[in-house]
Amino acid sequence: MYHWIPFWPETAAVNAVVVNNLYIAELGLGALIMLTVVLMMLTFCIRYRKSGTASRANLTTDTWRFEILWTVATLAAFLVLFVWGAQIYIWLFKPPPADEEVYVVGKQWMWKVEHAGGQREIDALHVPVNKTIRLVMASEDVIHSFFVPAFRIKHDVVPGTLETVWFKATKTGVFKLECTQYCGLQHATMQGEVDVMTAPDYAHWLVDQGVSESLAGQGGALFRAHGCSGCHGENSTVHAPSLTGLYGTLVHLQDGSVRVADDAYLRDCILNPRSFTVAGYPPIMPDFSGQLSEEDLLKLIAYIKSLGGMQEHAR
Ligand code: HEC
Ligand SMILES: [Cu+2]
Structure with missing residues (x-):
């Protein structure tokens, strides 16, 4: 639609269309105001030049009406842009129900x-085309930023927590993926590709990878290997909460506060169990920090999510 504009980046996701529209509106309004000011300036310069013959008899000294009008009009126009932009921001950062969830780990200097x-x-x-993809992102070291210009999505990947971002690609093809947060010497090489495929091609691609164990399955093995099942398992005699159906629900904590059991909450439970306790349980959950890689954590979280819950609340 805007491809006649020089250097206009490719538009390949629903997110990008929305950002394009706002950008064009901002650019258009800015250009309109600038043109008005410049044109008036030039007109006055020429009209009232020293040798000009324009009459200066009826000079207006009362300009406040005009000034208020001008200020209110531009303020209103930019406030509209502000509200519009804020809405888009919220929309971009609150994922709709996802068709597919993919886990991403940023690391010096690659995307896993x-x-x-x-x-x-x-x-x-x-990824498949025309599907809502939700990315759950972790960093193993420093802050990275996940940027796909053609989708107009950019989101920091911050160590110590999980971030999510979503997109829905509208075109098949290969699009550039970049890290836009300076993250060390090889930062410039931290690039990759997003390959958007038709649904059947994607289904083939998944099969061609020859993987036997799902992420949740691998997480289940870790859950047993690290002794989580000893306390949280169905047959456990330890007084520990069942994790079945936990994801996305509201958890009441000992200190009276309430948290949504989203991805970041599950991560906190495993790495900072000392910082909070689920109401009604003894604070005996061991601290697993330093024992699990970010990838192991994502697998454990995928496993806990596979035990059911209210997916739609955890966004
Ligand atoms: C020694 C027993 C024990 C072990 C081992 C254990 N936990 Fe826990 N866990 C608990 C207890 C007790 C609680 C509730 C009290 C608290 O929050 O500290 C809990 C809380 C949790 C919660 C929050 C549950 C909720 O209802 O909000 C999660 C998630 C969790 N554990 C995951 C794990 C994972 C994953 C592992 C293995 C890496 C693990 N736990 C190992 C005892 C244990
Ligand atoms: Cu980086």
């Missing part, structure tokens, strides 16, 4: 990607 089926890739992300 894990699909729910257990397929793994590095510096590449294969």
Whole structure:
């Protein structure tokens, strides 16, 4: 639609269309105001030049009416843009129900990607077209930023928590993926590709990876290997909460506060169990920080999510 504008980046996701529209409106309004001011300036310069013959008899000294009008009009126009932009921001950062969830780990200096089926890739992300994809992102070291220009999505990946971002690609093709947060010497090489495929191609691609264990399945194995099942398992005699159906629900904590059991909450439970306790349980959950890699954590979280819950609340 805007491809006649020089250097206009490719538009390949629903997110990008929305950002384009706002950008064009901002640019248009800015240009309109600038043109008005410049044209008036030039007109006055020429009309009232020293040798000009324009009459200066009826000079207006009362300009406040005009000034208030001008200020209110521009203020109103830019406030509209502000409200519009804020709405888009909220829309971009609150994922709609996802068709597919993919886990991304940023690391100096690569993007590691894990699909729910257990397929793994590095510096590449294969996704189906016209599907809402939700990325759950972790960093193993420093802050990185996940940027796909053609989708107009950019989101910081911050160590110590999980961030989510979503997109819905509207075109098949290969699009650039970049890190836009300076993250060390090789930052410039921290690039990859998003490969948007038709649904059948994507289904083939998933099968071709030859993976036998899903991410949740691998998480289940870790859950047993690290002794979580000893306390949280169905047959456990320890007084620990059941994790079945936990994801997305509201959890009441000992200190009276309430948290949504989203991805970041589950991560906190495993790494900072000392910082809060679920109401009605003894604070005996061991601290697993330093024992699990970010990828292991994502697998454990995928496993806990596979035990059911209210997906739609955890966004
Ligand atoms: C020694 C027993 C024990 C072990 C081992 C254990 N937990 Fe826990 N866990 C608890 C208890 C007790 C609580 C509730 C009290 C609290 O929040 O500290 C809890 C809370 C949780 C919660 C929050 C549950 C809720 O209802 O909000 C999660 C998630 C969790 N554990 C995951 C794990 C995972 C994953 C592992 C293994 C890496 C693990 N736990 C290992 C005892 C244990
Ligand atoms: Cu980076």
